[in-house]
Amino acid sequence: MDQFRTQPNQSSGAKRAGRHIYDLLRSQIADGTLAAGAQVPSTRDLAADLGVSRTTVTSAYEQLAAEGFLATSVGRVARVASPLAAPAWPDAKPKRRSRTAPTLSDFGRRVAAIEMPGLASAEPCRIDFVYGAVASRDFPALAWRRAYQAELLRHQRSLYYLAPEGDASLRRSLQGYLRRARGLACDTEQILVVHGSQQAIDLCARLLLNPGDAFVFEEPGYLMARRCFEATGAEGLAIPVDAQGLDTAMLPNDDRTRLAYVTPSHQFPLGGVLPIGRRMELLRWARTHRAWVIEDDYDGEFRYGQRPIDALQSIDTDGRVIYVGTFSKALSPQLRLGYLVLPPELVPVFRQAKRLADRHAHVLEQRVLASLIDSGTYERHVRRTRREHERRRAALLDAMARHLPASATVTGTAAGLHVVLWLPFLQPQDEPALVAAVRSNGVGVYAVSPLFAKPQSRTQPRPAGLILGYASLTVEEIDEGMRVLGAVIAERVVKPSVRR
């Protein structure tokens, strides 16, 4: 602590005394005891009065003068500066809120009005099937630590801002990785490193959508992206997905729709893989209407059985597809590192926007990632965690078969880190009560309905559904979680169709 350490030029006692004089005079100026224009005691007098050195007083006066409370000139006694503005000094008063709503921009008002799902609650559950969480024991902490230390000690002439596109070594490493793992050939120049895929989506929203435009969105789909596009003031067109992903036959035939947000490798949340015919139709649509396609490849690495599907951008000859990748699933969502692969004509404006938004992504961990990709550690890690996730997925399907009613069905099991569980004996409006009952038993499960933009239609009714992420759980936790879910269902749903 500072006050126990003496300094060569000023003792800690003198420092305290100086601060005391400063505070005293400032409060006397504030409450009017010392009015504007009034002389303050000479440094000599005040030093004698208080039994401190004259230097201590002088230093307090200089501080007050620097802040504009005192007017001083050489050889003259200091005076309280004028004009002082406020009738009473505000320091002691509590801050009060304005009585009316704050004045915000149109964007601000839209953001304030947006409903977003709560984050995982402050009280964590014993077993949480929250989608997006990954296991901390999967994180390659040792390799990461070593690489971080090496980067920290690497000589740099000075620490300065990077160019907005991000660290050159990471973009080179990503270029090779994308070719090997995602069949995607691009220039390093097309890669823009960002603070997670959410920032990638936000940059697209800002740069490509005006209020009054329309955008195509998967129904159901990824809520945080939908909200981000909606916040621009554009209108979302919910296009249904089936087992093969987005139904491209329903794409709107107009030029008002400026972009389509899709998850072709593994539709979120239903898990379909967009077949080649629909991929071509989507690209043709984008070409015809000069619209953009945002390909969110949020978990493209995690496909079981077959090797991962090549990225949509790899067959885009017209430069309409913006590819979004992330390290949130393979490493950690807390890293906040992701990237865009941009059509060449969008590179300059995205770089400029990234620079205005936050200069560039944080540097050390970009370099750590680059070194882990270059050494092969990253891809070994992805293969290892893919096997882990495959075990977890098998455990989940097995536990569902044992603990849940036979009529429950599962979709989206071929890839990714989550499944959707349909409960045909319940209605969507039963979801909140079911989720709450399961949570009261220490298990977190999540309703699927918030991922639909449109409320339940009468003609196409759907059952209640849950989205279950399993990437952070052990096989034992997965089994126990499904046991609890099964017990809650059995307790609440007394129907002949339910076994147990």
Place this chain on the structure above:
Amino acid sequence: MDQFRTQPNQSSGAKRAGRHIYDLLRSQIADGTLAAGAQVPSTRDLAADLGVSRTTVTSAYEQLAAEGFLATSVGRVARVASPLAAPAWPDAKPKRRSRTAPTLSDFGRRVAAIEMPGLASAEPCRIDFVYGAVASRDFPALAWRRAYQAELLRHQRSLYYLAPEGDASLRRSLQGYLRRARGLACDTEQILVVHGSQQAIDLCARLLLNPGDAFVFEEPGYLMARRCFEATGAEGLAIPVDAQGLDTAMLPNDDRTRLAYVTPSHQFPLGGVLPIGRRMELLRWARTHRAWVIEDDYDGEFRYGQRPIDALQSIDTDGRVIYVGTFSKALSPQLRLGYLVLPPELVPVFRQAKRLADRHAHVLEQRVLASLIDSGTYERHVRRTRREHERRRAALLDAMARHLPASATVTGTAAGLHVVLWLPFLQPQDEPALVAAVRSNGVGVYAVSPLFAKPQSRTQPRPAGLILGYASLTVEEIDEGMRVLGAVIAERVVKPSVRR
């Protein structure tokens, strides 16, 4: 490399063979050799033809089916899926650029049109007075590494997103730090951790400004903030600064002006400290017009002689001041960590906007910062670097006195990590040539004119100026840099008023 490692279930030879079959069929489908609806060879036949196992062929067919190239059903020979869209397969074609400008939002078009200063050039100078760089040898690498390692090993149940406001421990640490160092009392709830002060400014711009609004800006002032506000489509009102900072008497008397961006602790770039009278006037203006004041405290820690001036927000009773802090100057601009202290009524909308923008700031380094602040390491580091910067500043002033013409003057020396050098024997339009000549001698100096919004006025002419950052340099480099600058000036400016 993958192909040198055998796997239990499939040999690397089989993998290569499988990939070969996949590529072959895909290209035959693409070029029409295999038309839509055509049968492909049975797995048995093709396996026999190629001398590979049937499993290898089956696995390639399954991949093609998963991607929508083949239609398969149990017990039947696979066929090429229809409809296939493109007349020719696009894989091999190079991407081509569109012939017209890309379709962008209004914001995108404004961003694309913005002129921004270049970043430090790819060819670094021998001695670079670039403002914003700090010395890498000042960075507390040992303490940082230890704290990072401890955070990396700390047990977490799982890795999931944080709440948008940032790590709770860092916000607690900052609350104490701000009270001790900046005289600023706030709730932890008011603190929002962001990716550097640039993101703080960008969030303010998005949430508080509409196209057609106006904002007050210091003339000269911080260009990256001005550009960010301009990108919203709002109009900047350039209010002149003098030796005491913003001339608050010139604040506009209208409600169209929604915010004022100020640097009251140390005006950027001229260095004035806003006196208490002007502070109160600025706050009164904001109250009257329900406008916001953004206080960018970019280097408030680095004040020499006196202790740092308390933050403007500390005397704001109306909740109009948004305080912006950063770790870029005290630690590193590459960390991309800063924070806002928000008026309570703005807290919800800023949190929501941060979540949509990029979820939250990266986590590990937030926790490292918290632990360094809590242990006192951070403030010891700030004091130590403040002494270092004071030595550098003294060396700079000394070198200027020795190497530059006597008529050159310096402003902004009481605080911060840069000074402005005025060269009254040169015109602003001479700045680029001077900068280039000095750079050709390996020394980076920077023209001050780009920080002015308004071109030179005939009635109030100003001389040429340079902004010189010294935080990353040694005293020897500083001396050598000024020697070079002096020599270039002596060579180019042959005037009676110039000594040497």
